[in-house]
Amino acid sequence: MPFRERTAWLSLIAMAVTFGPYFAIIFAGYLPARPLPDLRQLGLFALVSIVRMFILGIGYLYIRYESPQEARTPLDERDRAIKSRSISSAYYVLMFGMVVVGCFMPFSSTGWAIINASLFMIVAAEVVHYGVVVFCYRRQA
Amino acid sequence: MMEGSISNRIRALRFHNGEMSQAELGQRIGLTRQTIAAIEAGKYSPTLEAAFRIAEVFNVPLGEVFQWEAAPTH
Numbered sequence: 001m002p003f004r005e006r007t008a009w010l011s012l013i014a015m016a017v018t019f020g021p022y023f024a025i026i027f028a029g030y031l032p033a034r035p036l037p038d039l040r041q042l043g044l045f046a047l048v049s050i051v052r053m054f055i056l057g058i059g060y061l062y063i064r065y066e067s068p069q070e071a072r073t074p075l076d077e078r079d080r081a082i083k084s085r086s087i088s089s090a091y092y093v094l095m096f097g098m099v100v101v102g103c104f105m106p107f108s109s110t111g112w113a114i115i116n117a118s119l120f121m122i123v124a125a126e127v128v129h130y131g132v133v134v135f136c137y138r139r140q141a
Numbered sequence: 142m143m144e145g146s147i148s149n150r151i152r153a154l155r156f157h158n159g160e161m162s163q164a165e166l167g168q169r170i171g172l173t174r175q176t177i178a179a180i181e182a183g184k185y186s187p188t189l190e191a192a193f194r195i196a197e198v199f200n201v202p203l204g205e206v207f208q209w210e211a212a213p214t215h
Contacts, residue, residue: 078176078185079173137175139184140179140184
């Protein structure tokens with residue numbers, strides 16, 4: 001499996017094990033809305049971010065240790081084409097999300113509801129980004 | 142639009158050039174081994190520049206590396 005596909009898998013897994021439970025807790029309503037700044041929400045978000053950075057850091061170092069030469073190789077034309085396709089796919093998800101969050105939600109929601117909705121759309125765009133990377137490498141493997 | 146597919150003889154050309162490895166070919170033209178494997182398998186079409194570079198490595202015209210096979214028309 002190419003180095004860049006493995007790093008994309010790592011990002012997807014890190015996202016799933018951190019933001020998966022985070023949004024499950026949020027959408028299940030285990031954290032009732034409180035006035036800003038809601039320190040419980042903030043704490044949960046900080047914890048998820050730290051765990052995600054930890055997983056990404058350790059995972060990246062391990063993958064790099066496994067294939068040091070590939071890690072040093074610059075992107076070639078196929079890597080760049082895959083990167084470009086994945087970013088353009090994620091762009092549409094992010095644009096849709098920002099329109100919903102930025103143009104519609106302020107009329108109906110406030111505080112952490114808006115923050116979590118924008119976080120969700122960013123995470124969705126990232127999932128599409130790395131998902132397309134994995135899909136393209138798999139299809140052309 | 143004309144339907145068809147691109148095939149290539151990279152595997153055969155590598156064999157006739159001292160069983161050159163995919164990694165070595167990739168290194169000589171600035172592509173990764175995985176990209177060479179994808180081109181060989183017909184799963185990725187290289188840029189025109191990369192195609193010319195591959196032909197240059199084997200010292201053959203471009204048409205000997207890549208061929209266009211038109212789909213039969215009914």
